[in-house]
Amino acid sequence: MKNYLSINDIDSLPKLVEEAKNLKKNPKANVALGANKTIGLLFFNNSLRTRLSTQKAATNLGLEVMVMNFGNEGWALEYEDGTIMNQGTSEHIKEAAQVVSQYCDIIGIRAFAGLTDKEKDKAEVVLNGFKEYASVPILNMESSVGHPLQGLADAITIDENKTKKRPKVVLSWAPHPKALPHAVANSFIEMMQLQDAEFVLTHPKGYELDPKITNGVTIENNQEKALENADFVSVKNWSSYANYGKVLNQDESWMMTKEKLGKAKFMHCLPVRRNVVVNDAVLDSEQSIVIQQANNRTYAAQIVLKKILENL
Amino acid sequence: MKNYLSINDIDSLPKLVEEAKNLKKNPKANVALGANKTIGLLFFNNSLRTRLSTQKAATNLGLEVMVMNFGNEGWALEYEDGTIMNQGTSEHIKEAAQVVSQYCDIIGIRAFAGLTDKEKDKAEVVLNGFKEYASVPILNMESSVGHPLQGLADAITIDENKTKKRPKVVLSWAPHPKALPHAVANSFIEMMQLQDAEFVLTHPKGYELDPKITNGVTIENNQEKALENADFVSVKNWSSYANYGKVLNQDESWMMTKEKLGKAKFMHCLPVRRNVVVNDAVLDSEQSIVIQQANNRTYAAQIVLKKILENL
Amino acid sequence: MKNYLSINDIDSLPKLVEEAKNLKKNPKANVALGANKTIGLLFFNNSLRTRLSTQKAATNLGLEVMVMNFGNEGWALEYEDGTIMNQGTSEHIKEAAQVVSQYCDIIGIRAFAGLTDKEKDKAEVVLNGFKEYASVPILNMESSVGHPLQGLADAITIDENKTKKRPKVVLSWAPHPKALPHAVANSFIEMMQLQDAEFVLTHPKGYELDPKITNGVTIENNQEKALENADFVSVKNWSSYANYGKVLNQDESWMMTKEKLGKAKFMHCLPVRRNVVVNDAVLDSEQSIVIQQANNRTYAAQIVLKKILENL
Numbered sequence: 021m022k023n024y025l026s027i028n029d030i031d032s033l034p035k036l037v038e039e040a041k042n043l044k045k046n047p048k049a050n051v052a053l054g055a056n057k058t059i060g061l062l063f064f065n066n067s068l069r070t071r072l073s074t075q076k077a078a079t080n081l082g083l084e085v086m087v088m089n090f091g092n093e094g095w096a097l098e099y100e101d102g103t104i105m106n107q108g109t110s111e112h113i114k115e116a117a118q119v120v121s122q123y124c125d126i127i128g129i130r131a132f133a134g135l136t137d138k139e140k141d142k143a144e145v146v147l148n149g150f151k152e153y154a155s156v157p158i159l160n161m162e163s164s165v166g167h168p169l170q171g172l173a174d175a176i177t178i179d180e181n182k183t184k185k186r187p188k189v190v191l192s193w194a195p196h197p198k199a200l201p202h203a204v205a206n207s208f209i210e211m212m213q214l215q216d217a218e219f220v221l222t223h224p225k226g227y228e229l230d231p232k233i234t235n236g237v238t239i240e241n242n243q244e245k246a247l248e249n250a251d252f253v254s255v256k257n258w259s260s261y262a263n264y265g266k267v268l269n270q271d272e273s274w275m276m277t278k279e280k281l282g283k284a285k286f287m288h289c290l291p292v293r294r295n296v297v298v299n300d301a302v303l304d305s306e307q308s309i310v311i312q313q314a315n316n317r318t319y320a321a322q323i324v325l326k327k328i329l330e331n332l
Numbered sequence: 333m334k335n336y337l338s339i340n341d342i343d344s345l346p347k348l349v350e351e352a353k354n355l356k357k358n359p360k361a362n363v364a365l366g367a368n369k370t371i372g373l374l375f376f377n378n379s380l381r382t383r384l385s386t387q388k389a390a391t392n393l394g395l396e397v398m399v400m401n402f403g404n405e406g407w408a409l410e411y412e413d414g415t416i417m418n419q420g421t422s423e424h425i426k427e428a429a430q431v432v433s434q435y436c437d438i439i440g441i442r443a444f445a446g447l448t449d450k451e452k453d454k455a456e457v458v459l460n461g462f463k464e465y466a467s468v469p470i471l472n473m474e475s476s477v478g479h480p481l482q483g484l485a486d487a488i489t490i491d492e493n494k495t496k497k498r499p500k501v502v503l504s505w506a507p508h509p510k511a512l513p514h515a516v517a518n519s520f521i522e523m524m525q526l527q528d529a530e531f532v533l534t535h536p537k538g539y540e541l542d543p544k545i546t547n548g549v550t551i552e553n554n555q556e557k558a559l560e561n562a563d564f565v566s567v568k569n570w571s572s573y574a575n576y577g578k579v580l581n582q583d584e585s586w587m588m589t590k591e592k593l594g595k596a597k598f599m600h601c602l603p604v605r606r607n608v609v610v611n612d613a614v615l616d617s618e619q620s621i622v623i624q625q626a627n628n629r630t631y632a633a634q635i636v637l638k639k640i641l642e643n644l
Numbered sequence: 645m646k647n648y649l650s651i652n653d654i655d656s657l658p659k660l661v662e663e664a665k666n667l668k669k670n671p672k673a674n675v676a677l678g679a680n681k682t683i684g685l686l687f688f689n690n691s692l693r694t695r696l697s698t699q700k701a702a703t704n705l706g707l708e709v710m711v712m713n714f715g716n717e718g719w720a721l722e723y724e725d726g727t728i729m730n731q732g733t734s735e736h737i738k739e740a741a742q743v744v745s746q747y748c749d750i751i752g753i754r755a756f757a758g759l760t761d762k763e764k765d766k767a768e769v770v771l772n773g774f775k776e777y778a779s780v781p782i783l784n785m786e787s788s789v790g791h792p793l794q795g796l797a798d799a800i801t802i803d804e805n806k807t808k809k810r811p812k813v814v815l816s817w818a819p820h821p822k823a824l825p826h827a828v829a830n831s832f833i834e835m836m837q838l839q840d841a842e843f844v845l846t847h848p849k850g851y852e853l854d855p856k857i858t859n860g861v862t863i864e865n866n867q868e869k870a871l872e873n874a875d876f877v878s879v880k881n882w883s884s885y886a887n888y889g890k891v892l893n894q895d896e897s898w899m900m901t902k903e904k905l906g907k908a909k910f911m912h913c914l915p916v917r918r919n920v921v922v923n924d925a926v927l928d929s930e931q932s933i934v935i936q937q938a939n940n941r942t943y944a945a946q947i948v949l950k951k952i953l954e955n956l
Contacts (some may be wrong), residue, residue: 045811048368056672063405066404066407067405067406068400068405068406068407068432071398071405071406072372072435073435074436075398075435076398079370079396084703086695086696086700088692090692091689092404092690093687093690093713094692094695095692102919104919104920105917105919105920106894106917106920111692111915111916111917112446112916114918114928115891115914115938116692118916118935119693119914119938120692122697122935122941122942123696123697123699123700124696125816137541138506282589288424290431291407291422291423291424291427291428292424292427293417293418293421294415294416294417295414295416295417296416296417300413300414303426303427304426310427311427314427314431314434315434318434375717378716378719379718380717380718380735380743380745384744384747384748385746385747387710388682388710391682401717420684434819436813476646489761510731547724595688602743603734604736604739605729605735606728606729606738607726607727607728608728608729612725615738615739616738623739623743626739626743626746627746627889630746630747637814
């Protein structure tokens with residue numbers, strides 16, 4: 021693997037999931053692989069799971085880890101070509117990416133969607149800026165458009181919990197007081213299209229995602245109908261894509277409950293707002309597999325880093 | 333040792349002090365003990381000594397260390413049960429503690445008293461939230477009620493400097509311009525009760541600490557009288573407990589001076605405001621053992637982590 | 645080497661450059677040298693290159709690294725002697741420096757000039773405070789007066805690129821919208837005086853640097869004339885020294901361009917504001933060696949740390 025920018029950088033998802041499950045049994049087996057190599061984890065946004073699980077994964081592979089909160093520890097970056105940089109930005113992505121490549125063998129980037137400028141978010145200026153100018157592989161730790169480490173962790177978790185060859189998996193929108201990015205939902209949908217499952221996407225009208233990503237996906241606006249006989253229900257809020265970055269409604273009736281969930285397993289990428297996105301009864305039940313999902317973030321990151329290291 | 337939440341988690345303080353002193357002679361002797369294990373140090377408040385000494389101690393034991401400033405790098409946590417989380421908090425302690433437990437074998441927590449809500453501070457919501465929901469041992473790196481790593485470092489320092497079997501140790505309040513927590517004083521008092529010494533607590537009226545902690549302790553409001561023939565004088569400011577979190581007075585006459593100190597050794601947990609809490613003449617004299625105290629923070633943390641690791 | 649506070653702490657620059665170039669060929673050759681030792685990197689200001697390259701260098705030498713953003717993670721420090729500390733500062737440099745010395749075998753310090761109080765900046769209160777009170781070696785990671793790791797990296801880069809024994813090297817001022825410190829320019833000038841080269845300093849009138857540093861240096865206010873037949877052109881903005889910390893002009897005609905550069909190599913310490921300090925055509929050409937300069941930051945730090953470690 022050269023870079024890991026999107027779920028679609030995976031050759032065969034089922035094969036990679038299998039390898040991740042093996043590695044989970046013996047996380048230190050490849051500790052020699054990263055010896056004398058360094059990964060830089062650059063955070064332009066907050067992070068708990070990604071921060072700790074990616075560090076853990078890198079350490080399991082013997083990599084040295086340098087963590088940097090780019091926003092308040094470094095310099096404000098410029099992404100436009102040809103700008104006269106006499107305003108707020110101090111350093112161009114061209115230099116920053118090349119410079120960090122001198123110190124790191126792999127660069128991880130977390131840079132969320134700003135949710136104000138759709139075209140800028142779609143262009144993924146931070147992630148793609150590093151990809152274009154860095155001379156080392158880039159790991160997407162959540163960009164404006166995707167969160168492929170989460171998507172891969174979700175695939176591992178579904179695989180570990182499925183009791184039939186072709187489970188029914190539902191991704192359901194849920195209410196939230198703040199405008200959230202589309203990245204997690206996008207990567208979940210892309211991930212589902214790389215494996216054998218019955219996949220249904222459900223959300224209120226107005227919450228349609230990028231049609232390029234949902235192309236070919238079954239969309240059902242009736243949540244109850246979508247959830248029928250589901251084996252896995254993954255819940256997530258996102259803001260409007262058409263009316264970009266707007267919170268159109270916070271319809272409480274879309275909150276996930278024990279009744280709606282039926283016998284399905286409950287998934288969420290976390291952090292999750294209790295009793296807004298999902299109620300306590302679901303999260304505190306044995307049907308919730310969110311902690312297992314969080315644990316699999318380590319092995320998702322580790323298998324991806326392993327593939328990148330093997331390709332160096 | 334399962335957790336280290338309070339000085340009272342220590343079985344035998346004199347024995348632990350002895351072990352810490354041995355380990356100080358050969359800090360790397362147990363470097364294999366933490367191999368392939370990870371400690372997460374979560375800071376909800378500023379830290380210099382605790383941050384560096386706990387990292388150093390963990391590294392001496394071969395642990396991998398992940399440091400996180402939870403407040404500005406992670407998500408605002410909710411601690412109440414049953415809340416509808418549609419306000420400022422993004423993640424519940426239930427998930428956060430379980431999730432961090434997936435990545436770390438031990439979790440260190442620093443979360444100061446807010447000094448506005450006495451009941452909330454006494455409940456130690458952050459520390460106890462992690463204790464309740466984490467599946468790994470918890471290390472208290474200063475909570476609202478106690479600072480047991482400091483208390484243990486103080487015990488080691490007293491032991492190293494005492495010239496008689498049963499020294500006289502005084503804990504004296506001192507003035508300070510800001511309202512400070514009770515944690516350091518509490519742990520010092522608890523620590524003194526676990527060893528053979530003549531212990532006197534002195535403070536102006538109104539600065540009584542939690543009576544549950546000072547139960548059985550000699551309290552003397554006349555500082556001069558309290559200090560008579562002292563072998564060790566530990567100085568610390570704290571705000572009022574009864575009139576919770578208030579600065580009742582900044583009586584300069586309580587500042588520690590060379591005259592008052594007599595022949596005693598001077599102790600302070602640091603940081604210390606010079607010429608407010610204690611004057612330069614004391615700090616710059618050979619009677620001050622504050623730097624040795626700070627050094628012992630490493631060995632206090634290391635002996636505690638060693639006990640926790642041996643119990644894993 | 646005891647400390648590395650200034651370029652002038654180097655015995656023989658040509659010899660050290662030679663050693664750095666050898667170490668660059670085999671960066672892990674001395675990984676045993678730092679074993680069981682710890683470096684603390686204390687940042688009072690933002691940093692990208694210094695942060696990552698110094699960590700990388702330390703790791704190459706087998707050192708444990710503890711990074712701390714002192715400003716927002718620790719306590720506000722007092723530097724004055726005898727102060728009654730009842731205002732904004734919580735800890736005196738006397739304690740802070742001694743305490744950090746308990747946990748670290750080497751301390752790196754980054755503390756920029758404030759550019760408001762010339763005497764205070766010249767006194768280098770932070771760096772010199774640590775030097776005075778720490779009991780371990782101090783590494784200057786850019787102080788108010790100098791940036792000797794940058795200066796050494798520049799020397800390595802010039803050596804790697806020179807095609808004649810005595811190249812002509814020009815340091816040229818360039819415009820910038822904000823007031824910048826003199827540290828990088830100072831160390832470049834000091835570095836040039838330690839080797840055999842034709843060195844010319846060029847800047848508009850009013851931008852004279854500290855005469856103690858430029859003593860004996862050829863200064864030419866006509867940029868075009870200064871640049872004639874240059875082999876290396878290092879560009880940097882700095883604010884006025886006489887009219888301390890002021891931006892006297894932002895004369896665009898001083899921006900470096902392809903025409904002015906001629907056949908010279910272009911150098912800059914980065915971050916650089918494109919099309920303000922230098923235009924895109926220069927930075928994107930093969931004449932720019934700024935990325936190589938940034939890479940050499942690792943080996944500058946590593947050779948200095950090696951010398952310090954060998955002297956421990």
